[in-house]
Amino acid sequence: xxxxxxxxxxxxxxxxxxxxxxxxxxxxxxxxxxxxxxxxxxxxxxxxxxxxxxxxxxxxxxxxxxxxxxxxxxxxxxxxxxxxxxxxxxxxxxxxxxxxxxxxxxxxxxxxxxxxxxxxxxxxxxxxxxxxxxxxxxxxxxxxxxxxxxxxxxxxxxxxxxxxxxxxxxxxxxxxxxxxxxxxxxxxxxxxxxxxxxxxxxxxxxxxxxxxxxxxxxxxxxxxxxxxxxxxxxxxxxxxxxxxxxxxxxxxxxxxxxxxxxxxxxxxxxxxxxxxxxxxxxxxxxxxxxxxxxxxxxxxxxxxxxxxxxxxxxxxxxxxxxxxxxxxxx
Numbered sequence: 001x002x003x004x005x006x007x008x009x010x011x012x013x014x015x016x017x018x019x020x021x022x023x024x025x026x027x028x029x030x031x032x033x034x035x036x037x038x039x040x041x042x043x044x045x046x047x048x049x050x051x052x053x054x055x056x057x058x059x060x061x062x063x064x065x066x067x068x069x070x071x072x073x074x075x076x077x078x079x080x081x082x083x084x085x086x087x088x089x090x091x092x093x094x095x096x097x098x099x100x101x102x103x104x105x106x107x108x109x110x111x112x113x114x115x116x117x118x119x120x121x122x123x124x125x126x127x128x129x130x131x132x133x134x135x136x137x138x139x140x141x142x143x144x145x146x147x148x149x150x151x152x153x154x155x156x157x158x159x160x161x162x163x164x165x166x167x168x169x170x171x172x173x174x175x176x177x178x179x180x181x182x183x184x185x186x187x188x189x190x191x192x193x194x195x196x197x198x199x200x201x202x203x204x205x206x207x208x209x210x211x212x213x214x215x216x217x218x219x220x221x222x223x224x225x226x227x228x229x230x231x232x233x234x235x236x237x238x239x240x241x242x243x244x245x246x247x248x249x250x251x252x253x254x255x256x257x258x259x260x261x262x263x264x265x266x267x268x269x270x271x272x273x274x275x276x277x278x279x280x281x282x283x284x285x286x287x288x289x290x291x292x293x294x295x296x297x298x299x300x301x302x303x304x305x306x307x308x309x310x311x312x313x314x315x316x317x318x319x320x321x322x323x324x325x326x327x328x329x330x
Contacts, residue, residue, distance in 0.1 A: 017061070018061070018064065018065045019104075020104075021058060021061040021062055021064075021065055022062070022065060022067065023097055023100055023101060023104070024058055025058060025062050025067065025085075026085065026094045026096075026097035026100075027097050027101070028048060028050065028055075028058075029048065029087065029094070030044065030048070030055075030058070030059070030062070030068075031067070031077055031081045031082075031085035031086055031094065032085070032086050032087040032088075032094065033047045033048050034068075034075065034076060034077045034081075034086075035077070035082075035086055036077070036082065037076065038071075038074040038075065038076040039074060039075060039076075040073055040074055040075070041055060041056040041059055041073075041075065044059070044075065059075050062075075063075070066078055066080075067080065067081040067085070068081065092142075093142040095138050095139065095141060095142065096139045096140075096141075096142045096143070097139070098135040098136065098138055098139035099136065099138075099139025099140055099143075100139070102136060102139065103284055105121060106121035106123075106284055106287040106288055107283060107284055107287065108121075109121045109287045110283050110286070110287060113286050113287045114286075118290065119286065119287050119288055119289055119290055120287055121287045121288060122288065122289075122290070123136075123288040123289060125191070125193060125194060126193065130193075130196075130197055133193065133194065133197050134197050134200070134201065137169045137170045137194070137197060137198065137201065138170070138201070140169055140170065140172070140233075141170050141172040142172075144168070144169060144170065144172035144173040144176075144232060145172040145173065145175070145176040146176075146319050146321075147173045147176070147230075147232050147263055147319075147321065148172065148173040148174060148175065148176025148177040148178075148179075148180075149176045149177075149180065150317045150318070150319055150321065150323075151173070151177050151230070151261060152176070152177050152179075152180035152181060153180075154317060155259075155261070155325070157177070157181050157184060157228065158181075159227070160181075160184060160227035160228050161183065161184065161185065161227055162184075162185055162186070162187070162224070162225070162226045162227055162228075163177065163178075163184055163185075163186045163187070163226060163227065163228045163229075163230065164186070164187045164188075164189055164213075164222055164224075164226040164228070164229050164230070164253065165186060165187070165188050165189065165230045165232070166189045166217050166222070166229055166230065166231045166234060166246075166250060167189065167190065167217060167231060167232075167233075167234035168188045168189070168190065168198075168230065168232065169190070169194065169198065170198050170201045170202070171186075171188045171198055171201070171202055171210060171212075173230060173232050174186040174188055174210060174230070175202075175210065177230075178209055178210065184209065185209045185210070185211075186209060186210045186211075187210070187211050187212075187213050187222070187224065187226070188210060188211070188212045188213065189213050189214075189215050189217060189222045190212065190213075190214065190215075191214070191215075191216060192214050195212050195213075195214045198212060199212055217231075217234070217246045217249050217250065218238065218242045218245050218246050218249070220249060221249040221250070221252035221253045222249075222253045223253075224253065225253060225254070225255045225258075226253055226254055226255065226258060227254070227255055227257075227258050227259075228254075228258060228259050228260075228261065229250045229253060229254055229258070229259075229260045229261070230261045230263075231246070231247075231250060231260065231261070231262045231263075232262075232263050232264050233263075233264035233265065233266065234246065234262075234264070235247070235262055235264070235266065235295065235300070236264055236265070236266025236267075236281075236285055236292055236293065236294055236295065237266075237285065237288075237289050237292040238291060238292065239291035240293075240295070240299075242291070243295065243303060244303045244306065244307075247260070247262075247303045247304060247307045247309075248306075248307045250307075251307040251308050251309060251328060254328045255328070256328055256329065256330045257327065257328060257329075257330040258327070258328045259325055259326070259327050259328075260304070260309060260325060260326055260327075260328075261323060261324075261325045262300060262323065262324045262325070263317075263321055263322065263323040263324070264321065264322075265277055265278055265281040265294070265321070265322075266278060266281055266282065266285060266292075266293070266294035266295065267294065267295065267296075267297065267300065267314070267322035267323075267324065268282070268294045268295065268296045268297070269296065269297060270296050270297055270298050272296065275316070275320065275322065277320065278294050278322065279294070281294060282294035297314050297322075297324065300312065300314075300324045301314075301324070301326075304324070304326045308328065308329070309326035309327065309328060310326060310327055310328070310329055311326060311327065312324055312325070312326040313325060313326070
């Protein structure tokens, strides 16, 4: 590398425009408009009621990202876009554009959060209107559902009857888990406002084996006893004291032999440099929450032991998510 060439800086700058082009394509539903077809810019613009010339600029940019292909003035989805970005497909994750937009907007405030010693893009669920809260929860659904499928695939729920998803938002993690285990019944524990919005996102058919319980895991244990407790993206939004309190309360709602599963982006290796996603989400958490942070494996393990759990373990799932689990003594 030449001394006068800022290669790392250039690479970082070049990574931003493709990501923002992806976000715009998701927001405009370009990929769903294409589906399995090849269309001209004019045809896509007409289908989406958009200006052709402006849309064409984005289409050519998406070709450079590898998500679209282009031949003879026609555009088509590349295989990955067909699989993940076409609405109605089983692997569809296009709805997470609401979450991505929220996260990337918050990340622009990192310097301000450090200067002011507080979250410059505060996430205040009490101040959000229901539409904004629902949009945030919809954005989380693809990740949450993937967590439920991973739990079903990599852990044994055959002996479980009741599972509680603590702070589970829309309930997508629990629904994905229940879909793989027909004998299970689930409880979604959420704060009052979130629980109300979650109820609107759940169809009656989905909700047959799922009940919603209003509660605050930091304040008190949930009602009832369960065979497993899931805490996805919960611990990372809490202060250390509140995180330890939440784990103690989760312990209290488990039967002997029950298992707690803690997962999400905010789990770090003890060197605090892995996984990369966890390191970067630690910045986002600082911008969103007054006390949220990514905590290390050792910190989680210590909280779990002090609560009474045995042999905390961790692994990285094929999805890239970290998970820590431990069992209550029989």
